[in-house]
Amino acid sequence: MIKEFNLRVEPQIAANEASLKHFICLEKGLKGQSVKAIQVIKRSIDARQRKVFFQMQVRVFINELPQEQKIEPIHYQDVSQKAPVIVVGAGPAGLFAALRLIELGRKPIVVERGKNVSDRKRDLASAVRMHHIHPESNYCFGEGGAGAYSDGKLYTRSKKRGNVQRILQIFHQFGASENILRDAHPHIGTDKLPRIIANMREQIIASGGEVHFETKMNELIVKENRIVGIVCENGKSWQGPVILATGHSARDVYEL
Ligand SMILES: Cc1cc2nc3c(=O)[nH]c(=O)nc-3n(C[C@H](O)[C@H](O)[C@H](O)COP(=O)(O)OP(=O)(O)OC[C@H]3O[C@@H](n4cnc5c(N)ncnc54)[C@H](O)[C@@H]3O)c2cc1C
Structure with missing residues (x-):
């Protein structure tokens, strides 16, 4: 029973x-x-x-034992030869979009203006100690997005929710504690979040996706009223459908 x-x-x-x-x-x-x-x-x-x-x-x-309920991890296939989709921004929205694209059989090309999550840490330390704010690598910009160096609370008061449990399972698959699947107020922890973010990026690359840091998109290529690609400040450009996952902090994107 x-x-x-x-x-x-x-x-x-x-x-x-x-x-x-x-x-x-x-x-x-x-x-x-x-x-x-x-x-x-x-x-x-x-x-x-x-x-x-x-x-x-x-x-x-x-008087009975539970049936083993194993959560099947998501299988991320090889998408290296698949049609690309450009994802601008490697915050939570961009990283999850890239992983979902892989599930759906598309190759994500992620461009991020900031640095990877560990190099970013040095610039944050410099901001705290020397009061020097790097314009492209700070609390808002860089891999993991705004809040990557916060305490990693995972709950929201928003009523507009998607499949929250699935997101928690993905975090768990990339290294977050199993507790987040049960806790009413799940919490990853500042010390653990950077590793989880890096694990997500490593999966994107292992599946044949691309992640480009210090690559700031500064132009959308528009043809016949449709966005067909991006140009970046460092001269690199890509053609394909574009997902803008640039968050609230990148005001310059709204001015493009
Ligand atoms: C200090 C702080 C603490 C927070 N703590 C929490 C918390 O504990 N729990 C919680 O749930 N939420 C927290 N938040 C809110 C949370 O961080 C945001 O809701 C979330 O980051 C939004 O995700 P996003 O991917 O949409 O945007 P962002 O996280 O802003 O990511 C956008 C990314 O796009 C990149 N980008 C922008 N413009 C360009 C461009 N032109 N070219 C290339 N890349 C670009 C940026 O560098 C950034 O990495 C916190 C926010 C802040 C600022």
Whole structure:
């Protein structure tokens, strides 16, 4: 038999499987031996009062074992010979667009005005210590986009949502903790986010896509009222459909 319960437990109980089992058995009148497994479905922290609690939704397997539910990782195919799509910007929108293009059998060519996520870190350190702001490599520009060096909270109050669970699964596939699949307020962590972003880029390249840093798009090629390509400040240009994933910070893009 499988039963689902909503629980309000102290943090030390939530953090320890054996304590959680003991608590559930006491609270719900179950025998210890009959509980074969506990799955945490959702978990959030209630810190409104002085005493902090975990609000949990759990699935308890009584006298039966859970069937293994493996999340199948997305397979990213080889798109090196496929028709290209240009993605301008390697923020979250650009990186996820590039990965989706690979799934759909198109070759993403990502151009990013800033530096890769680790070189960018040096410019951020210089901004903090020397108050020197690099115009193309800063808190807004560079691989990972705005907020790549924030604390990596993954929740939104926006009501206009797509498939949030799928996005969390992709983050997990590229190295984020499994906890983000359950937590009501998922959180990746500043220390982990850069590696996850780099893993995404490595996958794009391994699948035959291209990622060009320090490559600022400064012209859209328009033919018969249609955007058919881009020209970049360093003289490079590409032809093909264009996804503009340049975020809110790149005001110059709106002035093109
Ligand atoms: C300090 C800060 C902290 C944040 N913390 C969080 C948080 O914890 N959780 C959360 O959910 N959200 C957070 N946000 C918001 C979040 O970062 C944005 O919602 C998100 O980055 C938007 O993604 P995007 O890909 O649309 O745009 P962006 O992240 O802005 O990415 C756009 C990318 O395009 C590149 N680009 C722009 N113009 C060009 C061009 N002409 N040529 C080539 N490349 C170009 C930029 O360099 C950039 O990398 C934070 C934002 C900031 C500024």
